[in-house]
Ligand SMILES: O=C(O)c1ccc[n+]([C@@H]2O[C@H](COP(=O)([O-])O)[C@@H](O)[C@H]2O)c1
């Protein structure tokens with residue numbers, strides 16, 4: 001099964017530099033001072049390189065929501081009980097969660113994957129790929145086995161590959177899992193040698209005493225498990241989560257198929273750390289939609305070398321920030337496709353020497 005990972009990571013190569021360069025030239029010909037569309041221009045150049053076209057348009061956008069439970073919830077790390085993951089699953093499947101609303105508004109489809117919910121559910125639209133009924137408590141031992149982490153990663157790769165075969169040309173990562181900000185913080189600590197005080201945040205809204213306990217739990221998880229930063233599957237299995245593994249797989253699957261992948265918040269960022277550790281070039285295919293209100297996300301993005309597009313204080317997860325960014329990606333598509341050039345509009349360019 002390990003060879004299946006090599007199969008996918010081996011297919012991840014650098015984006016198309018020629019298209020990126022053409023996008024820069026096209027942007028400089030459009031009727032605006034060079035660089036005046038700011039970060040949208042950088043996004044246009046990145047998308048050109050990924051999609052090998054200066055004038056991209058994304059017609060089938062897929063939000064993949066990976067859902068799973070976390071044994072570490074027994075340590076009192078979340079403001080909500082673990083059952084909320086299963087209860088919310090029905091809400092996603094019936095279209096009532098925030099991401100369903102924002103995805104509809106952004107013309108995207110939501111795919112909901114049970115990769116490790118601690119409970120039974122069935123629905124015609126459910127993608128049922130449960131690896132196990134939630135993880136074990138990482139504060140006392142590994143969250144899961146190495147084989148289970150690998151299985152979950154490959155579920156993500158397969159979900160992405162199937163979506164691409166069905167026409168998906170843009171991915172958004174989303175998740176649901178009570179307790180998953182604890183696993184994500186532990187992953188940040190393990191890969192980046194960050195102290196738990198800086199990595200741990202309030203998640204769904206814990207108070208000061210619960211925050212101190214959560215920092216203690218992450219410290220203990222790192223101390224007991226000794227995750228090896230040089231071995232991404234070791235980190236993922238010891239202090240990760242099934243949905244985080246699944247999302248890392250989605251990111252790798254997207255990059256291998258040269259499809260852009262828009263990252264949501266803190267948990268998606270943890271999956272990005274795993275994906276980058278497995279395939280460094282995968283970072284070129286990632287777009288950070290926003291910096292979450294979760295303490296640790298800004299630092300995480302800095303370590304990933306990604307600049308978030310939005311800073312709205314969102315801390316919901318699900319893919320909500322990613323879905324909101326569809327409007328910015330569409331703005332880029334329209335700019336590249338529809339704006340007049342200096343020549344076509346008969347507008348004088350900048351004076352030579354003034355540029
Ligand atoms: O995406 C984020 O940055 C984010 C920040 C805080 C919380 N969440 C969501 O809240 C849940 C995890 O919070 P917690 O407190 O249970 O670890 C999980 O379902 C996430 O989708 C998500």
Ligand SMILES: Cc1cc2nc[nH]c2cc1C
Pocket residue numbers: 080084088175176177204316317318
């Ligand atoms: C209600 C609720 C909805 C969520 N969506 C993502 N994480 C969540 C956590 C809670 C508690």
